[in-house]
Amino acid sequence: MSDSPARKIQRLEFLNTDTKSCKCGETIERLEKIISDLTEQVSSSRVETKEALEKVVDEVRTLKAEQKVMEKKIEILVEASSEQTASIKGMTKDHGQMQKLACQFPIQTVDDLIEVNSNINIANRELYIHAIKNLILNGGILKNLKNILANEVVLAYNVDGVQRKASLRKDDNFFGVMIDAITAVGGIGPAEEQLRKALQLQKKRYFKNSCCLKAIKEQTPIE
Known part of the structure; x- marks a missing residue:
């Protein structure tokens, strides 16, 4: 059986009353604020992450530069040590030869x-x-x-x-x-x-x- 006109009017009034009490606008505003806050946090996090990465990159570059300087110093020391060793060997050899000649x-x-x-x-x-x-x-x-x-x-x-x-x-x-x-x-x-x-x-x-x-x-x- 179809509803009577009086029953339909009663149902519409009930729906209108329920819609007014749900406060959907406030909920949407809260959701929008939450989304906005999350967006700011993500954006801020990205900035902090970028700054941290840039700092790491700078430190790596500094370490590489220091490594190159250290490698150069080691190379110079090794070369000087080799020259000194060769010089000592040469002097020892020459000394031995001079003793032989002196005889x-x-x-x-x-x-x-x-x-x-x-x-x-x-x-x-x-x-x-x-x-x-x-x-x-x-x-x-x-x-x-x-x-x-x-x-x-x-x-x-x-x-x-x-x-x-x-x-x-x-x-x-x-x-x-x-x-x-x-x-x-x-x-x-x-x-x-x-x-x-x-x-x-x-x-x-x-x-x-x-x-x-x-x-x-x-x-x-x-x-």
């Missing part, structure tokens, strides 16, 4: 001088100069030629090969290192003149000592 002096015979002359080359020339320089350092070549050449060699040579003597100049490798060593030590006059004088002085000392020994022997009574 060749004084040169005892003409054959020994010829051998030394043939052994001198570009690679070891400075070592020979240094070795000779150390042997004549205190007093120069005039007093210390005996540390380089024994009397037998001195008696057989002079600088230019005159008066039936061998020429020291012809043993050019040895003569060259001698001149350079004398120059390095210093002294009065050119190195070559110092060498000439040193050869003459050592010969004079030899003959003087020989004469003294001969005189002593002659004065000694034979039993």
Whole structure:
């Protein structure tokens, strides 16, 4: 059965009363505010997150820069250490070679001088100069030629090969290192003149000592 007009009017009044009491507008406003607050929070969170990320990126960049500086310092230290190690090894090697060369002096015979002359080359020339320089350092070549050449060699040579003597100049490798060593030590006059004088002085000392020994022997009574 269909509703009577009176029942329909009653139902409409009820619906109108229920609609007025639900306050949908206020609810919507509250929802809109909640949504707005959430939006602001999300937006603020994004800003904070962005700032935090930017800070992290800056720190990473700083760390990378510091790492590069540290790597460069380590590279420099390693290179310096390698150079120092090589230098020490070189010095140790040179010291050993100089000790070996020093054992060749004084040169005892003409054959020994010829051998030394043939052994001198570009690679070891400075070592020979240094070795000779150390042997004549205190007093120069005039007093210390005996540390380089024994009397037998001195008696057989002079600088230019005159008066039936061998020429020291012809043993050019040895003569060259001698001149350079004398120059390095210093002294009065050119190195070559110092060498000439040193050869003459050592010969004079030899003959003087020989004469003294001969005189002593002659004065000694034979039993």
